[in-house]
Amino acid sequence: MIVTATVLIILASAVVPMAKNGLKRQRELELRRALREMRVAIDNYKAAAEQQRIKAPPPENMGYPESLDLLVEGVEVTGRATGKLRFLRRIPVDPMTGKAEWGLRSTNDDPKSTSWGGGHVFDVYTNSQGVGMNGVAYREW
Numbered sequence: 001m002i003v004t005a006t007v008l009i010i011l012a013s014a015v016v017p018m019a020k021n022g023l024k025r026q027r028e029l030e031l032r033r034a035l036r037e038m039r040v041a042i043d044n045y046k047a048a049a050e051q052q053r054i055k056a057p058p059p060e061n062m063g064y065p066e067s068l069d070l071l072v073e074g075v076e077v078t079g080r081a082t083g084k085l086r087f088l089r090r091i092p093v094d095p096m097t098g099k100a101e102w103g104l105r106s107t108n109d110d111p112k113s114t115s116w117g118g119g120h121v122f123d124v125y126t127n128s129q130g131v132g133m134n135g136v137a138y139r140e141w
Contacts, residue, residue: 021133027095028132034092035141038102038124041071041087052078054085061120062107068121096128096138103127103139114139 049063054075074084104116105123128138
């Protein structure tokens, strides 16, 4: 009986770290997916603005949206079509913080900046202070 209990304890001690790594890996995949989704939406907004398919943003925005909310709310379509063109269904929840709040950067901000200068959204990043399994801080993804 003691031998069986010892074997079970050894197996359990090996499974727990693997389960934790699996959960962390899953959250990292979700983070990558959310960042990619928002960055593609920002790029699609800029392309639509440059092609004059949507109401042009102010010139100082250089074709980028003023906020992530604008990508969800949509922008008036120009030309023959009517209605709004939406680029995101919703702002994704950050799997690392559990909130739909993201760090924003404009083209005027330093690439390593953690404060948004305002005006327009050029890039997004997580507000998590953690470090990924690859050794790179989540904020730098």
